Amino acid sequence: MGDALPPQHDTDLPASEAEIEELRKEIDRLDAEILAAVKRRSEVSQIIGRTRMASGGPRLVHNREMKVLERFSELGQEGHTLAMLLLRLGRGPLGR
Numbered sequence: 306m307g308d309a310l311p312p313q314h315d316t317d318l319p320a321s322e323a324e325i326e327e328l329r330k331e332i333d334r335l336d337a338e339i340l341a342a343v344k345r346r347s348e349v350s351q352i353i354g355r356t357r358m359a360s361g362g363p364r365l366v367h368n369r370e371m372k373v374l375e376r377f378s379e380l381g382q383e384g385h386t387l388a389m390l391l392l393r394l395g396r397g398p399l400g401r
């Protein structure tokens with residue numbers, strides 16, 4: 306990951322046109338990975354939630370959700386927002 310990046314200097318342009326093309330391909334690959342991971346995460350979260358509720362348990366587990374929020378807060382307020390969206394996706398249609 307990131308091994309194709311050229312050295313960066315303040316006075317240089319960040320990347321040539323050709324490098325931008327390569328970097329865009331990397332973004333496209335990363336987006337595909339992120340999308341697949343988000344879809345799988347939502348699926349797994351819904352399986353756990355449905356299983357727990359089927360045996361009379363609660364829909365949400367507060368301390369687990371706090372851990373997820375903390376994890377993504379490494380990215381600041383936007384990370385916290387991202388974690389909230391992931392948790393909502395994991396709740397499925399009932400979560401909205």
Ligand SMILES: C=C(O[C@@H]1C=C(C(=O)O)C=C[C@H]1O)C(=O)O
Pocket residue numbers: 349350351353354364365366367369370373391392395
């Ligand atoms: C996935 C679970 O169920 C719910 C969904 C969570 C999640 O998407 O991360 C976390 C806690 C629960 O509210 C779980 O209990 O681990």
